[in-house]
Amino acid sequence: MDILKRTPKIKIFITTTTIVVFFYLVYLLSFPLVASAISRQQRNTYNSGSIHYDIDISTYTGACIGTLPGANNAEKVWNFFISKGFSPEQTAGILGNMAIESGFEPMQLQNTRWGSKTPSSEAESSRLGWGLVQWTPARKVITTLRGEGASYDYIDTVEQQVAFLLDQLEGTAPDHNEKAAGDDLKIQTTVAGATESFMKEYERPRDQSDSAVQKRVVQAENYFNQFSGNTAGGAGGCITAGNWTWPSTQTATVTSCFGLRSSPGGIGSRNHRGVDIAAGMGSPVYAAADGEVTFSGSAGDAGLMVVIKHSEILDTRYLHNSRLLVNIGDQVTAGQRIADEGSTGSSTGSHLHFEIKRNNEQINPFTELAIPDTVTNRANCTSIASS
Numbered sequence: 001m002d003i004l005k006r007t008p009k010i011k012i013f014i015t016t017t018t019i020v021v022f023f024y025l026v027y028l029l030s031f032p033l034v035a036s037a038i039s040r041q042q043r044n045t046y047n048s049g050s051i052h053y054d055i056d057i058s059t060y061t062g063a064c065i066g067t068l069p070g071a072n073n074a075e076k077v078w079n080f081f082i083s084k085g086f087s088p089e090q091t092a093g094i095l096g097n098m099a100i101e102s103g104f105e106p107m108q109l110q111n112t113r114w115g116s117k118t119p120s121s122e123a124e125s126s127r128l129g130w131g132l133v134q135w136t137p138a139r140k141v142i143t144t145l146r147g148e149g150a151s152y153d154y155i156d157t158v159e160q161q162v163a164f165l166l167d168q169l170e171g172t173a174p175d176h177n178e179k180a181a182g183d184d185l186k187i188q189t190t191v192a193g194a195t196e197s198f199m200k201e202y203e204r205p206r207d208q209s210d211s212a213v214q215k216r217v218v219q220a221e222n223y224f225n226q227f228s229g230n231t232a233g234g235a236g237g238c239i240t241a242g243n244w245t246w247p248s249t250q251t252a253t254v255t256s257c258f259g260l261r262s263s264p265g266g267i268g269s270r271n272h273r274g275v276d277i278a279a280g281m282g283s284p285v286y287a288a289a290d291g292e293v294t295f296s297g298s299a300g301d302a303g304l305m306v307v308i309k310h311s312e313i314l315d316t317r318y319l320h321n322s323r324l325l326v327n328i329g330d331q332v333t334a335g336q337r338i339a340d341e342g343s344t345g346s347s348t349g350s351h352l353h354f355e356i357k358r359n360n361e362q363i364n365p366f367t368e369l370a371i372p373d374t375v376t377n378r379a380n381c382t383s384i385a386s387s
């Protein structure tokens, strides 16, 4: 009798315990999921560019890729501030200071070997200066950017640091703004004036003697001379509309767009990594920008091909030619005739297959190269407005 009476109670007890334990386990297991969901969300927000510190490629006129263009960090910094409306003199002033502060090494920690790298994750607790402009203490930039959802990896980059510096100068950073310094820099009209302004108003080093200023001015003048005459190609791979030269004749016909298509005659590529432009057998093929010929010869399916390097990260390729007019190592200028159009390699008829490779990857040429009004766009490719 007793047992029979007790059994339901035991059952209820076991059932209740099971339910409680089950939900407790679910609760425990949910922690890592919730944590990663938050960080993923933060990451997405961050990557979408809605957080100010991500460089928004769509509004960054000088940018072509997720990283700033430039053969080295100094050139990246130059291109960034120029694209943000700073004059060459003002930009040189920033560079002259960075050269002395960090040598353009974003992971430079004060009092460590020059050129050595201390990642932000290790530098954050340091009271020393860190980064391109030696933010002191290091957490000034690191903790602020962490609070905005930036990863340590990204904080270690030039891209992230110049974006933060710009915000400080414009007074739009969430913390540690330096708008007075930015305003003072923006009224400077000489390299020396901009260098001294950035040093005394923003950097505020202990030694503000004339000789200390002069050291930075020498660096600033050097970068000014190096970069202020940058042609579009020399600016590190950011040739944009109006700077590209149409590589064929003004009366050519665009016959194939970039991207997916049905294979022409079963011969052409289905995923087309360039654009096809036809002007007739033997028509001139022109260099689309200044650069150095890094290949000129026969290349299998590509036929007789020319490759021109415009910067460390930017090349153009011209395929299927009937005749080559340049040699490897030649310096060519925009608009220079480099080949004759043809149908060599895997080709169904005379045409120029034109490619732009940025960071070793083909991009759609018509996102940057305008199709001239006189050219027939039979393929109906989308192109940026003609220039």
Ligand SMILES: [Zn+2]
Pocket: 256, 272, 274, 275, 276, 352, 353, 354
């Ligand atoms: Zn093609």
